[in-house]
Amino acid sequence: MSCAFLRVAAAALPRFDVVVVVRIARRHRTRAVRFALVVAGLLAWAFERVEVRGSSMAPTFMPGDRLLLVRRYRALRPGDVVSLDDPMGQGRRIVKRVHTVTASGVELVGDNRDASTDSRDFGTVRSSAISHLVVRRYATGTAS
Numbered sequence: 001m002s003c004a005f006l007r008v009a010a011a012a013l014p015r016f017d018v019v020v021v022v023r024i025a026r027r028h029r030t031r032a033v034r035f036a037l038v039v040a041g042l043l044a045w046a047f048e049r050v051e052v053r054g055s056s057m058a059p060t061f062m063p064g065d066r067l068l069l070v071r072r073y074r075a076l077r078p079g080d081v082v083s084l085d086d087p088m089g090q091g092r093r094i095v096k097r098v099h100t101v102t103a104s105g106v107e108l109v110g111d112n113r114d115a116s117t118d119s120r121d122f123g124t125v126r127s128s129a130i131s132h133l134v135v136r137r138y139a140t141g142t143a144s
Contacts, residue, residue: 046071056110057095064141069132076101081134087122
């Protein structure tokens with residue numbers, strides 16, 4: 001039995017110029033920067049941070065606590081802790097607990113009812129006015 005060997009010419013590797021490599025790197029870097037900017041924009045839109053001032057939500061949240069809010073992505077349920085612009089127009093964001101949800105609106109209450117300005121004062125609010133859900137306390141305030 002005899003073995004036959006085929007002779008194959010050596011395959012040449014493609015030659016990369018420095019200019020070609022730099023162009024490819026720039027293209028990928030530009031895409032990475034664009035992607036990072038889009039992700040940063042989405043995160044800025046979806047999340048918000050607030051600091052609690054006042055005792056209307058005590059003992060759940062104390063003054064100085066820092067909360068992470070996420071843009072509302074589902075229907076409201078009783079017991080949800082939410083954030084919205086003050087319906088009384090005082091230029092602040094308030095944090096309240098959902099008490100009831102009806103077709104006519106959402107009733108909000110503070111956990112410390114003696115110190116809370118809530119639906120007893122400003123009435124029910126539209127569900128669309130509630131922009132964020134409180135998802136986490138990420139820092140505890142200092143007790144005074």
